Amino acid sequence: MLIKRPRPGDSAGILPSQITAEGTYLSRRTLLQAALAAGVTGIGAAWPEPASATTDLTFKRNEAFSTTEAPNSYEDVTGYNNFYEFGTGKSDPAANSGRFKPTPWTVTISGEAETTGKFTLEDFLKPHALEERVYRLRCVEAWSMVIPWVGVPLGDVLKRFKPTSKAKYVAFKTVMRPSEMPGQRYAVLDWPYVEGLRIDEAMNPLSLLAVGVYGKTLPNQNGAPLRLVTPWKYGFKGIKSIVEISFTEKEPPTSWNISASHEYGFYANVNPNVDHPRWSQARERRIGAGLFNARIPTQMFNGYEKEVAGLYRGMDLAKNY
Numbered sequence: 098m099l100i101k102r103p104r105p106g107d108s109a110g111i112l113p114s115q116i117t118a119e120g121t122y123l124s125r126r127t128l129l130q131a132a133l134a135a136g137v138t139g140i141g142a143a144w145p146e147p148a149s150a151t152t153d154l155t156f157k158r159n160e161a162f163s164t165t166e167a168p169n170s171y172e173d174v175t176g177y178n179n180f181y182e183f184g185t186g187k188s189d190p191a192a193n194s195g196r197f198k199p200t201p202w203t204v205t206i207s208g209e210a211e212t213t214g215k216f217t218l219e220d221f222l223k224p225h226a227l228e229e230r231v232y233r234l235r236c237v238e239a240w241s242m243v244i245p246w247v248g249v250p251l252g253d254v255l256k257r258f259k260p261t262s263k264a265k266y267v268a269f270k271t272v273m274r275p276s277e278m279p280g281q282r283y284a285v286l287d288w289p290y291v292e293g294l295r296i297d298e299a300m301n302p303l304s305l306l307a308v309g310v311y312g313k314t315l316p317n318q319n320g321a322p323l324r325l326v327t328p329w330k331y332g333f334k335g336i337k338s339i340v341e342i343s344f345t346e347k348e349p350p351t352s353w354n355i356s357a358s359h360e361y362g363f364y365a366n367v368n369p370n371v372d373h374p375r376w377s378q379a380r381e382r383r384i385g386a387g388l389f390n391a392r393i394p395t396q397m398f399n400g401y402e403k404e405v406a407g408l409y410r411g412m413d414l415a416k417n418y
């Protein structure tokens with residue numbers, strides 16, 4: 098993705114020459130050098146960091162909502178990903194997230210709902226049974242993985258708060274903690290990271306609030322302790338480390354759309370027929386698929402067309418990208 102230019106007044110901005118596409122590294126080393134050049138301390142002191150701790154979860158596999166494609170390895174899933182709060186390189190989230198503290202955690206529910214307030218993660222999840230679902234994740238950068246998530250259907254969670262008739266959208270916000278998230282010290286995005294769904298997308302049975310992966314709690318780099326998974330949309334919709342969920346009447350702003358609106362729309366549906374302005378979306382590289390990483394055709398809605406096509410009937414998907 099295109100990285101936003103630092104705004105005037107930002108103390109620790111990155112160089113315009115480093116502002117490139119998502120997928121071009123602003124590596125841990127570059128971050129460190131930029132930090133040193135800008136007189137920012139803390140990143141160096143945090144190096145090396147411990148890997149985040151995870152614990153086993155109890156859950157049932159939901160076969161009806163799982164692909165039979167072979168999952169990627171735990172190493173792929175936790176070692177190659179995007180979480181710009183920890184740096185923009187693919188290995189940065191694993192390398193830089195060891196200091197992040199996902200417990201204790203609270204989630205604030207706000208906006209157009211009968212029940213609002215601040216809930217501990219335990220209370221927030223208590224009424225729900227955890228289930229495992231193996232979903233494809235397709236990044237807008239044209240790579241993909243198959244991931245066994247553990248979580249609860251988003252719609253079941255949202256219904257409990259009794260959204261009012263004015264609730265047309267659901268907005269999500271990531272935690273803001275520059276002391277634990279070194280990437281937030283740079284204006285690569287307009288922090289905190291925000292995302293949103295139309296309420297019917299949020300209520301679709303495929304939408305999952307994940308708390309785990311591979312049978313264990315989420316490692317920090319995958320969005321501990323709570324993140325969104327919408328498998329028919331590009332990976333960037335899957336906002337991590339969620340602290341607030343808000344019911345809104347108007348379409349909420351989303352981080353990548355704020356950053357580059359001509360490249361990243363609100364809908365972000367996986368669509369092989371709508372190219373990104375700078376590259377094709379027709380094919381994808383399955384991570385871990387061998388040395389030559391053969392590209393496979395990208396499927397409409399990432400293969401979830403049957404489940405979600407109805408949500409967009411009558412919409413021009415080239416306009417609403």
Ligand SMILES: Nc1nc2c(c(=O)[nH]1)N[C@H]1C(S)=C(S)[C@@H](COP(=O)(O)O)O[C@H]1N2
Nearest residue numbers: 178179180181236271290332333335336337
């Ligand atoms: N808060 C936050 N959430 C985020 C991101 C991010 O940079 N910050 N990156 C997104 C992108 S681009 C992708 S592809 C997915 C990756 O999820 P994964 O780490 O579970 O593979 O997380 C998404 N969620």
Ligand SMILES: [Mo]
Nearest residue numbers: 236237332333
């Ligand atoms: Mo992504």
